[in-house]
Amino acid sequence: MTHRFSKLFASLCGVAASSFLLVGSANADLTAAGEDSPAATGTTAAAQPEVDPELKAAFEDFTALKFEDAIAKLDKVRGTKPDMAPSQLVLASWLAQVQPPQPQAVRQAIEVAVTKHSDDPEAYVILAELNLQNSCVTEAETLFEKGAALNTKFTGSEKRKGEIQKRILIGQAQVQALRGKNDEAKATLGSVLKLDAKNIGALNLLALISFNTEDYASAIAAYNKVREIEPNALLPEARIAMMCQQKNTDEGKKLDAQYMKEAIGKAETDPQVRIVAARWSxxxxxxxxxxxxxxxxxxxxxKQKAEKADDAFINALFLEANILRGNIALFEKDYAAAEKFFNVILAESPSNFAATNGLALALCEQDAAKQKKAVEFAQVNIDRFGQQQPQVFATAAWVMHKMGRYQEAAQLLQRHLQMTNGNMSSDTAYCLAANMNAMAEALPAENAEQKANVKKQALEIISKTLENEAPFTKRSEAEALKAELSK
Structure with a gap:
């Protein structure tokens, strides 16, 4: 199963196996953008239920882009599961969760579904959620209204009808919150929680709205209810601390330290809290x-792994902690230590992107033999993940730059920027500026004007990058480059 589908399948297993409704829930973000990290969400699948073999086979066809075969298998499953959505809508639901997003493919699947099931409200709900993710609030609002009207007249499975209704209400609450109608949004979520007191999507959204209105006590109360339902969920105080930090205001900086201290005091031996504390630090x-x-x-x-070797949640946190520790070592420029931590991950998860990406970064800063290995890791990452992960090209560019292969680095940076529509991290911006400077230095004397222009552009890039106060691994080098280019 490919990287971009593995998390999607894990997220769908529980829904598909327990009810075959394949309906989503609102994430904590108002536009339904969530975090993948188990320490951020506490939702790693520690004990997924068994999945219908035919459904699993259908999903494998889907990941192989054999959509007709997937539909045929889904039709077979639906014959024994009356609460399951029509096969075309299941396919559309899967497509809607693929990363990177494939909005055109989702719309095409929805068109087919609407043609065959014109009275099914879920088609419009999927489209509404897709529009919310793309910040198209007005379109989402209209589509939720259409879905609600159809759901009122829906004569299919009553169980599925009820689930779709909750999904519509959560979506409408998101729209209300995005329009600043927070009291209305809370009332709408209250309607969901009357129907289903354990609806995690509604509770997460209620917590976020409370946080955004600075009602931190209510946010913590809502997150505590989530934790009652999902014991692996992150301690609310730790989550609030990270959310305050992301506000990037003086008040946020004061509150994040307060809540992080409370979190550690409440759960000092909770590894999730320690991971979040590390990331916050x-x-x-x-x-x-x-x-x-x-x-x-x-x-x-x-210690926990030694006691529960097969616990998926513990294993996921163990990988995350080592990835984070490797990245911290990169910040500290302890490249041998970074190499050690990333190798720990590879021993357990040989195709882990974060590990192979981190190893390339750690190895290229060491001796010639390790730099050669860095090139190999960078190329493997491009082959494996180049379709989905723009970061592979930025990392490979830095490896090439360290090897003195500046033209190749420039080409890789161009590919990265094409995939990200010109957006880049601070480290990538430093790589770009440093590589431009190196290429300018290599120009012959008769190209003095071109050399000066390239250096001027590099200075503009690095100056803009340093305006952002957030830490990045090459900040000290970026400051030195700015000083050099400013002479």
Whole structure:
């Protein structure tokens, strides 16, 4: 199963196996954008239920882009599962969750579904959710209204009708919140929770709206209810601390420290809390403190793994803690340590992108033999993940730059920027500026004007990058480059 589908299948297993409704839930973000990290969400599938073999086979056909075969298998499953959505809508639901997003493919699948099932409300709900993800709020609002009207007259499975109704209400609450109608949104979510007191999508959205209106006590209360339902969910105080940090305001910086202290005080041996504390420390520029927190998490998780070797949640956290610790080592420029932590991950998950990407970055900063390995990892990453992960090209560009292969680095950076529509991280921006400077230095003397222009552009890039106060691994090098180019 390919990288872009593996998490999707994990997320669908529970829904498909338990009810075959394949209906989604609102994520914590108002536009339904969530975080993948188990330490951020506490939703890693620790104990997924068994999946119908035919459904699993259909999903495997889907990942292989054999859509007709997938539909045929889904039709067979639906014959024994009256609460399941029509096969075309299941396919559309799967497509809607693929990363990177494939909106055109989803719309085409919906068109087919609407042609065959014109009175089914879920088609419009899927489209509404897709529009919300793309911040098309007015379109989403109209589509939710259409779905609600159809759902009122829907004569299919009553169980499915009820689930679709909750999904519509959550979507409408998101629209209300995005329009600043927070009281209306809370009332709408209250309607969902009357129907289903354990609806995690509604509780997460209620918590976020409460947070955005600075009602932190209510946000924590809602997240505590989530934790009652999902024991692996992150401690609310730790989640609020990260959300406050992301506000990037003086008040947020004050509150994030307060809530992080409360989180550690409440659950000092909780590895999730320690992972979040490590990430928080790194984001505020305290790499040494971040390393200590991550080391503590790894220590706890190593012991837990020894006791519960097959626990998927513990194993996922163990990988995350080591990935984070490797990244912290990159910040500290301890490249041998970074290499060690990323190799720990590869031993357990040989195709882990974060590990192979991190290894390329760690190895290229060391001796010639390890730089050669860095090139190999960078190329493998491009072959494996180049279709979905723009970062592979930025990493490969840095590896080429370190090897003195500036033209190749420039070509790789161009591919990265094409995939990201010109957006780039601070580290990638430094790589771009440094590579431009190196190429300018290599120009012959008669190209003095061109050399000056390229250096001027590099200075503009690095100056703009340094306006962002957020830490990044090459900040000190970026500051040195700016000083050099400013002479």
């Amino acid at each position: 790194l984001m505020i520029g305290k790499a040494k403190q971040a390393g200590q927190q991550a080391d503590f998490a790894i220590q706890i998780l190593t």
